[in-house]
Amino acid sequence: MQERSNYFRHFMNSVVISIGSTLLGLLVAVPAAWSMAFQPTRRTKDLLMWMLSTKMMPAVGVLIPIYILFQRAGLLDNRFGVMVVLMLMNLPIIVWMLYTYFREIPGEILEAARMDGAGLWNEIRHVLTPMAVPGIASTMLLNIILAWNEAFWTLNLTASKAAPLTAFIASYSSPEGLFYAKLSAASTMAIAPILVMGWFSQKQLVRGLTFGAVK
Amino acid sequence: MTRLTRALLGACAVSALAVPAMAATTLTIATVNNGDMIRMQKLAEDFTAKNPDVTLEWVTLEENILRQRVTTDIATKGGQYDVVTIGNYEVPIWAKQGWLVPLDGLPADYDVEDLLPALRAALSMDGNLYAAPFYGESAMVMYRTDLAEKAGVTLGDAPTWATVLDAARKMTDKDAGISGICLRGKAGWGENMAFLSAMANSYGAAWFGPDWKPQFDGEEWKAVLNDYVSVMADAGPQGASSNGFNENLALFQQGKCAMWIDATVAASFVTDEKESTVADKVGYAQFPNKEGVDNHGNWLWSWNLAIPASTDAPDAARAFVAWATSKGYTNLVAEKEGWRAAPPGTRTSLYENADYKAAAPFAEKTLAAINAATPEKPSVKDIPYTGGQFVAIPEFQAIGTAVGQQFSAAVAGQVKPDQALTSAQQLTEREMTRAGYIK
Numbered sequence: 001m002q003e004r005s006n007y008f009r010h011f012m013n014s015v016v017i018s019i020g021s022t023l024l025g026l027l028v029a030v031p032a033a034w035s036m037a038f039q040p041t042r043r044t045k046d047l048l049m050w051m052l053s054t055k056m057m058p059a060v061g062v063l064i065p066i067y068i069l070f071q072r073a074g075l076l077d078n079r080f081g082v083m084v085v086l087m088l089m090n091l092p093i094i095v096w097m098l099y100t101y102f103r104e105i106p107g108e109i110l111e112a113a114r115m116d117g118a119g120l121w122n123e124i125r126h127v128l129t130p131m132a133v134p135g136i137a138s139t140m141l142l143n144i145i146l147a148w149n150e151a152f153w154t155l156n157l158t159a160s161k162a163a164p165l166t167a168f169i170a171s172y173s174s175p176e177g178l179f180y181a182k183l184s185a186a187s188t189m190a191i192a193p194i195l196v197m198g199w200f201s202q203k204q205l206v207r208g209l210t211f212g213a214v215k
Numbered sequence: 216m217t218r219l220t221r222a223l224l225g226a227c228a229v230s231a232l233a234v235p236a237m238a239a240t241t242l243t244i245a246t247v248n249n250g251d252m253i254r255m256q257k258l259a260e261d262f263t264a265k266n267p268d269v270t271l272e273w274v275t276l277e278e279n280i281l282r283q284r285v286t287t288d289i290a291t292k293g294g295q296y297d298v299v300t301i302g303n304y305e306v307p308i309w310a311k312q313g314w315l316v317p318l319d320g321l322p323a324d325y326d327v328e329d330l331l332p333a334l335r336a337a338l339s340m341d342g343n344l345y346a347a348p349f350y351g352e353s354a355m356v357m358y359r360t361d362l363a364e365k366a367g368v369t370l371g372d373a374p375t376w377a378t379v380l381d382a383a384r385k386m387t388d389k390d391a392g393i394s395g396i397c398l399r400g401k402a403g404w405g406e407n408m409a410f411l412s413a414m415a416n417s418y419g420a421a422w423f424g425p426d427w428k429p430q431f432d433g434e435e436w437k438a439v440l441n442d443y444v445s446v447m448a449d450a451g452p453q454g455a456s457s458n459g460f461n462e463n464l465a466l467f468q469q470g471k472c473a474m475w476i477d478a479t480v481a482a483s484f485v486t487d488e489k490e491s492t493v494a495d496k497v498g499y500a501q502f503p504n505k506e507g508v509d510n511h512g513n514w515l516w517s518w519n520l521a522i523p524a525s526t527d528a529p530d531a532a533r534a535f536v537a538w539a540t541s542k543g544y545t546n547l548v549a550e551k552e553g554w555r556a557a558p559p560g561t562r563t564s565l566y567e568n569a570d571y572k573a574a575a576p577f578a579e580k581t582l583a584a585i586n587a588a589t590p591e592k593p594s595v596k597d598i599p600y601t602g603g604q605f606v607a608i609p610e611f612q613a614i615g616t617a618v619g620q621q622f623s624a625a626v627a628g629q630v631k632p633d634q635a636l637t638s639a640q641q642l643t644e645r646e647m648t649r650a651g652y653i654k
Contacts, residue, residue, distance in 0.1 A: 004256065005275075063287065071293045155280060156287060159243055159295045160272040171275035174248045174461075 005168055007189060014164035014193070016079050017154070018147035021086035022140050025094045028087070030136070033098035034124055038107055048099065051092040059089075059152045070157060077159040085157060086147045093146070094139055101135030102128065137204045141197075148194045165190040240531045243272045246300040247281050247518060251350050251558045254548060255539055261547055262538045269531050278405070289314045294525035297532045301346060303337040303517045303590070304605050310345040316522040316529055317343040321537050329542070329562045331582075334517050337590045346519035347540035350480070351560030353584030354413055354514035354604070356500040357467065357485055358474040359493060362386045362393065366473075373501040373511070376417070379474070380442060383450040386473035395450030397472040398443070401459040402623035404615025409604040410476070411622060412615075413512035415439045417504040421594035422606050422643075427652035429643035430596075431618075431636045438505075440632040444625050456627035468492060476502065478516065479584055482577035483555065499580040501587065510595050513603035515588035517560065560585050610650050617642050 036044050066085065067076075075081030105128065113127045129136065151166040158167060172179060172186040198205070246252045256273050263269060274296070276284060285299045289309065301309070309315050321327065327335070330348060338346045356379065358370060368382040379396075387395035399410040412422065420435030430436060447455050452466055464484055466472045468491040475481070488494045502512040520539055522532045538544060545557050545565060554574035557565060559581055565571050566582045575581075593603045601607045605615065618639040625635040647653045 004253065064291065067287055067293065068291050071291060076293055076295055155276075156284060159245070159274050163274070167274075167276070170277055170280055171248055173277040179248075 005171060005186075007168065010163060010165045010168040010190075011193065013079060013158075013162055014148055014166075014190075017082050017086065017162070017164055018144045020079070020083040021090065021147045022143040024083055024087040025091055025143060026136065026140065029091060029094040029098050029139075030124065030129070032095050033102050034128060036095070036099050037102035037105075038110060048096065051095060055092050063156060067156065076157060077162045079162045082154060082157055082162055082164075085153050086150055089150065089153065090143050090146050094143055097139040097142070098132070098135065101132050101139070104135075105131050134204065137201075141201050141205050145194060145198065239268050239270050240528045241270045241272055242297040242528060242531055242535055243274060243295060244298040244300075244535070245274045245276070245281060245285050245296045247278050248275050249518075252300065252518070254552065254556065255349070255544075258544070258547055258551065262535060265538070266531070266534060269535070271535075289523050289525065292525045294523070294527065296523055297526040297528050298535055299521055299523055300349070300518055301521050303334070303346075303348075303515065303519065304602070304607060304611075306338050306346045306519060306521065307340055307601070307607055308609055309521070310340045310343075314524055315345045316524055316526070316533075317345055318347055318522070318533065318536065319343065320533065321347075324543075325537050325541055326564075329564050331561060331563060331585055333515055333585055333588045333590060334561060337515060337517070338519060346521035347536050348517040348519050348561040349540055350558035351515070351517035351585055352478045352480045353516075353560070353581065353588055354410070354477060354502050354512060355479050355482075355580055355584045356474060356476050356503065357482060358382075358498050358500065359386070359470075359472075359496050360498040361496045362388075362473040363498065370498070370500045374503050375506050376414075376442065376503045377506060379476075379503045380446050383446055383474055387450040388473075392471055393473055394452040394466070394471060395473050396446060397452055397458065397463040397466050397475045398447060398455070399459055399463065399477065400447065400451075400455040400623055400626045401457050401462075402616065402619040403459075404605060404612050404619060406459050406619060407623055407626075408615045408619040409514070409516075411439065411443065411619075412602075412606075413502065413514040413604045414443065416594050416603070417502065417508060417510050417512045419505060419508040419510065419595050421596040421598045423598060423600060423647075423652075425597050425599055427599060427647055429640050429647065431640040431643065436636055437633070440622065440625060440636055443622075444632050447626050448628075451626075456623045478514075479560070479577065479581040482581065483559075483575070486577065499577055501580070501584060508595060510593075511584070511587045513588045513590065513593040515585065515590050515603045608652075610646060610652075614643055614646050617646075 036048065070076050070081055110123055110127055113123050118127065154164050154166045155170060158164070169186050169190050172183040246256070252275070256275065259271055263271060281300065285296065285301065287293070288295045289299070327344065331351065334348045334351050335344065338344055338348060356370065356374065363370065363382065363386060366382070366385040368385050370378060370382060383396035385395070387393065399407045401407055415436060418435050418439045420433065420439055421430050424430055452458065452471065460477060460481070463472065463475055463477060464481060467475045467485055470492050482499065485491050485497050486494045502514060504511050520536045522529055522536060526532050540561065542562065542564060545562065548557050549570070554571045557571055559565070566578060572578050588603055590603050591601050592598070593601065605611055621630070621635040621638045624630045625632050644653065
């Protein structure tokens with residue numbers, strides 16, 4: 001299989017894109033979720049619903065505009081470009097999950113920190129984040145899985161240099177000819193890394209998903 | 216500044232100027248995932264050995280993903296690919312849009328005259344070749360000679376539909392799990408509509424009249440769909456409405472189909488002793504026609520290599536296309552993997568080669584099927600379009616798939632053939648009016 005496809009390049013692209021898009025997403029989503037959870041306005045609920053509604057739009061509807069933007073920005077077949085798109089695609093889910101976790105944290109604790117003189121950055125960094133670690137970790141893991149499995153944008157915006165494992169699998173599917181053995185091997189190699197990661201992190205994932213619930 | 220410093224700076228400047236001139240050209244090649252193309256990728260070392268300044272990057276994708284991907288890139292002038300694999304459906308449409316580089320200036324030993332005339336015509340516009348055929352195919356009947364003998368039926372070289380439909384019913388043995396005929400039922404312009412469009416051509420039907428009005432309300436289409444649906448009900452496999460090429464291939468290879476009408480490329484799969492349980496029991500016949508209609512379906516498909524206008528390496532791309540579609544490449548495949556593996560259906564010389572004819576018993580039937588195709592006039596009726604198992608207009612992908620869904624529903628028994636034809640007529644007329652064909 002390595003003779004025909006460069007598995008390790010696809011693998012590295014998958015790792016960089018899924019982790020990179022997740023970190024970028026958290027960078028935007030943590031402050032957004034904090035403000036929605038602790039400084040809500042009358043429009044916060046509407047904003048959350050609007051964010052979620054963007055997930056309902058068929059991706060193919062915005063393919064051509066995004067493709068042209070990427071072409072002009074020189075981001076086609078570029079890992080950073082794919083990271084940005086996947087971050088934007090998954091941002092509503094990250095914000096929603098973090099918002100739900102943050103709301104479970106009593107606002108009084110943050111108020112106490114403020115009374116002790118903590119600024120906004122210190123409040124998020126030293127008080128909120130440590131308390132929400134299980135939630136952030138599970139959001140991160142879920143987002144990595146979503147980004148790892150994303151096939152529409154990764155297939156359309158990459159060619160060879162930035163193509164992740166989804167492109168690797170797609171190269172083994174054929175409408176004329178039965179190549180099930182190779183396709184099965186390719187699928188196994190593509191899902192194995194994320195399966196192993198999920199296996200090792202299942203404790204944190206379950207803990208995070210049940211964080212704040214009545215236990 | 217010392218003399219030494221000046222000399223070093225000068226040397227650096229010369230090197231900086233020299234580097235781009237010597238830099239390797241990288242060609243990104245988008246190709247479809249099938250056996251012949253994968254073989255090309257494997258043998259491409261021969262090209263890079265002859266062109267050491269060219270590096271090849273491969274993007275291999277399933278047909279539908281490749282089509283979507285390449286169309287997006289070429290229509291937006293994305294410039295991600297230097298060589299693309301496209302079908303003869305796309306070539307005239309894209310050439311007309313100015314999206315492809317004409318393939319002039321091919322080396323003298325390329326021998327353009329050797330390309331099969333039907334294919335060359337399908338890939339040319341205004342006398343210019345816009346894509347080079349890598350392999351070509353038509354459609355034919357593949358049947359089990361042992362089952363035909365047992366059922367007492369003779370198909371001959373060029374059977375009519377009456378003979379084929381009768382043979383399908385006679386060869387059906389439901390107790391033994393053998394279907395008399397396997398045909399495409401899965402909805403899609405390149406799936407069931409490829410077969411049904413060819414069948415319609417052979418029945419004397421046409422997609423559109425001279426004024427672009429759809430013809431599904433005519434008697435010919437009614438006969439096509441009624442015969443297709445009834446034979447699939449009587450002699451087809453279970454769940455036929457979801458069967459495409461691969462599903463029927465699997466059924467035939469496992470001995471579950473007495474007859475299969477599909478792409479000629481399937482012949483090499485069903486006669487492959489490693490994969491097929493019926494490899495030594497396969498007979499071939501020309502795509503059927505209805506009595507009195509001089510048309511054998513006009514199925515003509517080829518996978519071709521073309522150069523997008525957005526490439527920044529047209530010369531290297533042209534050199535690659537010439538290498539991959541040359542006689543030399545065919546000889547290379549024969550030398551490495553045997554004549555049976557040679558890409559079929561593109562060059563006359565291949566079918567004059569005694570070694571190839573000995574290795575591929577289906578060669579003559581394949582050539583006859585390809586030569587019988589007249590893509591410039593696929594129907595016996597007066598029509599405004601070219602094509603064959605498709606109509607060569609950009610709207611066909613969407614319309615063909617929508618009509619295919621109606622016909623697939625008829626095979627599944629969800630609607631009557633007449634209802635499916637009425638819906639097909641309405642939706643096609645609506646889309647053609649919207650697209651401005653019908654005034």
